[in-house]
Amino acid sequence: xxxxxxxxxxxxxxxxxxxxxxxxxxxxxxxxxxxxxxxxxxxxxxxxxxxxxxxxxxxxxxxxxxxxxxxxxxxxxxxxxxxxxxxxxxxxxxxxxxxxxxxxxxxxxxxxxxxxxxxxxxxxxxxxxxxxxxxxxxxxxxxxxxxxxxxxxxxxxxxxxxxxxxxxxxxxxxxxxxxxxxxxxxxxxxxxxxxxxxxxxxxxxxxxxxxxxxxxxxxxxxxxxxxxxxxxxxxxxxxxxxxxxxxxxxxxxxxxxxxxxxxxxxxxxxxxxxxxxxxxxxxxxx
Amino acid sequence: xxxxxxxxxxxxxxxxxxxxxxxxxxxxxxxxxxxxxxxxxxxxxxxxxxxxxxxxxxxxxxxxxxxxxxxxxxxxxxxxxxxxxxxxxxxxxxxxxxxxxxxxxxxxxxxxxxxxxxxxxxxxxxxxxxxxxxxxxxxxxxxxxxxxxxxxxxxxxxxxxxxxxxxxxxxxxxxxxxxxxxxxxxxxxxxxxxxxxxxxxxxxxxxxxxxxxxxxxxxxxxxxxxxxxxxxxxxxxxxxxxxxxxxxxxxxxxxxxxxxxxxxxxxxxxxxxxxxxxxxxxxxxxxxxxxxxxxxxx
Numbered sequence: 332x333x334x335x336x337x338x339x340x341x342x343x344x345x346x347x348x349x350x351x352x353x354x355x356x357x358x359x360x361x362x363x364x365x366x367x368x369x370x371x372x373x374x375x376x377x378x379x380x381x382x383x384x385x386x387x388x389x390x391x392x393x394x395x396x397x398x399x400x401x402x403x404x405x406x407x408x409x410x411x412x413x414x415x416x417x418x419x420x421x422x423x424x425x426x427x428x429x430x431x432x433x434x435x436x437x438x439x440x441x442x443x444x445x446x447x448x449x450x451x452x453x454x455x456x457x458x459x460x461x462x463x464x465x466x467x468x469x470x471x472x473x474x475x476x477x478x479x480x481x482x483x484x485x486x487x488x489x490x491x492x493x494x495x496x497x498x499x500x501x502x503x504x505x506x507x508x509x510x511x512x513x514x515x516x517x518x519x520x521x522x523x524x525x526x527x528x529x530x531x532x533x534x535x536x537x538x539x540x541x542x543x544x545x546x547x548x549x550x551x552x553x554x555x556x557x558x559x560x561x562x563x564x565x566x567x568x569x570x571x572x573x574x575x576x577x578x579x580x581x582x583x584x585x586x587x588x589x590x591x592x593x594x595x596x597x598x599x600x601x602x603x604x605x606x607x608x609x610x611x612x613x614x615x616x617x
Numbered sequence: 618x619x620x621x622x623x624x625x626x627x628x629x630x631x632x633x634x635x636x637x638x639x640x641x642x643x644x645x646x647x648x649x650x651x652x653x654x655x656x657x658x659x660x661x662x663x664x665x666x667x668x669x670x671x672x673x674x675x676x677x678x679x680x681x682x683x684x685x686x687x688x689x690x691x692x693x694x695x696x697x698x699x700x701x702x703x704x705x706x707x708x709x710x711x712x713x714x715x716x717x718x719x720x721x722x723x724x725x726x727x728x729x730x731x732x733x734x735x736x737x738x739x740x741x742x743x744x745x746x747x748x749x750x751x752x753x754x755x756x757x758x759x760x761x762x763x764x765x766x767x768x769x770x771x772x773x774x775x776x777x778x779x780x781x782x783x784x785x786x787x788x789x790x791x792x793x794x795x796x797x798x799x800x801x802x803x804x805x806x807x808x809x810x811x812x813x814x815x816x817x818x819x820x821x822x823x824x825x826x827x828x829x830x831x832x833x834x835x836x837x838x839x840x841x842x843x844x845x846x847x848x849x850x851x852x853x854x855x856x857x858x859x860x861x862x863x864x865x866x867x868x869x870x871x872x873x874x875x876x877x878x879x880x881x882x883x884x885x886x887x888x889x890x891x892x893x894x895x896x897x898x899x900x901x902x903x904x905x906x907x908x909x910x911x912x913x914x915x
Contacts, residue, residue: 342801342803343801343802346803347713351709352699353709354709354714354722357702357703357773358722358728361728364732367744368740415636418632419637419639421630421636422634426630436641439641439644441900442644442896443643445831445896446892447861447864449888450888450889452864453645456868457651457652457653457654458745461873462650478643478647481643482640504755504845508722511626511629527692528847536895539731539732539736540733541734541735541833542833545869546869552896568733569735572735572739572834572838575738575742575838590740593735593736597731601727601728601731605724605727
């Protein structure tokens with residue numbers, strides 16, 4: 332025990348070194364992964380690759396339909412999940428009382444966040460594709476992705492709304508504003524950067540997901556762009572899965588190029604979210 | 618307070634209220650549609666043949682035990698990686714790292730959480746699997762272990778962010794008390810801060826494990842897709858097939874309404890219930906901890 336007491340500063344130093352190494356081992360592969368794909372995929376990127384259709388069983392040509400498809404799916408997801416998510420967050424932060432029902436809602440949100448993505452795919456197949464007869468379509472896939480993104484948007488938006496000081500509400504109400512006027516003109520405005528961050532992080536997840544769209548809207552190959560929300564679509568993550576596992580003798584360049592475009596798409600959203608958040612934190616006066 | 622709501626305000630309030638309730642509706646809808654499409658499986662296949670060791674749908678063998686064992690062994694491997702590294706990184710970020718390091722590490726870990734799983738699977742096939750095949754001298758690099766390594770990476774961000782929150786919420790006075798008694802910072806971390814954050818760290822582990830069980834694309838791409846029963850640690854270095862990968866790989870090829878289709882939905886029910894249990898336990902741990910904190914403060 333005495334020996335230990337004398338050595339405890341050595342123990343601390345060794346411990347700190349060990350734990351620093353652990354953190355580095357966790358983080359360095361992330362940088363490595365991103366750098367590796369940027370390096371390997373860079374040479375595949377050309378105007379033709381970004382704006383052309385796939386040819387020769389996808390072994391040459393571009394990935395335009397997959398890029399457009401992912402844009403459609405992301406926008407479609409936003410259309411449903413953003414209004415619903417913000418409204419649910421407003422309810423939880425401004426209206427809900429601390430009772431059994433509210434606790435049940437929170438439990439439901441936690442569970443939605445934990446449901447495996449492939450189970451969302453099954454659900455979308457059962458409800459949207461078959462029961463509501465939307466077919467494998469952009470609409471069915473977007474709705475499926477929306478419900479999957481909902482918990483992210485609700486919980487980050489609620490956090491942003493709750494961070495607005497109570498005094499803002501009291502003052503607004505005392506000036507004669509109604510509750511909704513207070514929320515729509517004061518609270519939402521103050522919480523906007525936080526809500527935006529949550530929306531982008533949620534959509535980032537939706538843009539990168541494959542399993543929920545596998546049976547609800549993703550197409551292996553389409554010779555033209557989708558014309559309506561009831562058409563199936565190609566999508567970047569699914570396309571990467573297809574060309575890296577399903578197509579024999581696929582040129583490695585196109586695979587890395589596709590991975591690069593998907594990664595840049597997702598990383599851009601991630602960076603925008605981070606920037607909005609840190610700028611809002613710096614500017615905040617309350 | 619709300620004596621006379623004008624009717625537009627009344628409608629908006631109702632809309633907001635029903636949006637709030639929608640989360641409950643969606644969980645119920647998901648469960649309902651899984652049951653609707655999955656329960657017929659129990660009428661078409663005996664329970665005894667469902668709980669069997671052979672998954673070979675073409676010849677109507679629907680034993681889901683190899684798939685469950687595949688999920689378990691891959692998840693176990695992932696947990697063995699994600700738990701120590703996740704908690705270690707959380708302790709480093711919250712207790713040890715200088716401020717500038719923290720500002721770099723936190724967004725990086727968040728970035729890992731945002732990487733599409735299909736990109737990790739892609740790199741798994743092209744880089745990690747060939748490397749492991751040579752390095753470990755295996756017949757194939759597409760094994761449960763490869764899946765565990767990547768899944769560990771996928772679960773780490775969850776573990777780090779939840780565990781770090783838990784460590785952050787330990788009152789500073791606890792640490793100061795320990796330092797004042799002569800404990801080193803290292804001793805304080807292990808004997809005061811971590812034990813005080815125990816329930817939050819436990820939640821982090823649960824949510825990380827939940828994340829790993831549910832992950833689909835990465836495991837489908839790198840675990841070799843062989844539905845054989847995992848019998849021991851040796852299976853870690855052989856190809857396996859998880860529940861999630863089976864659904865993703867086979868649902869596209871089955872006829873709607875066939876027995877195979879119903880059984881795949883039945884596997885979905887199993888996954889849904891597992892995630893329900895994991896999340897209910899994880900959140901009840903948090904609630905209990907909150908109550909105890911309130912008791913201490915009052």
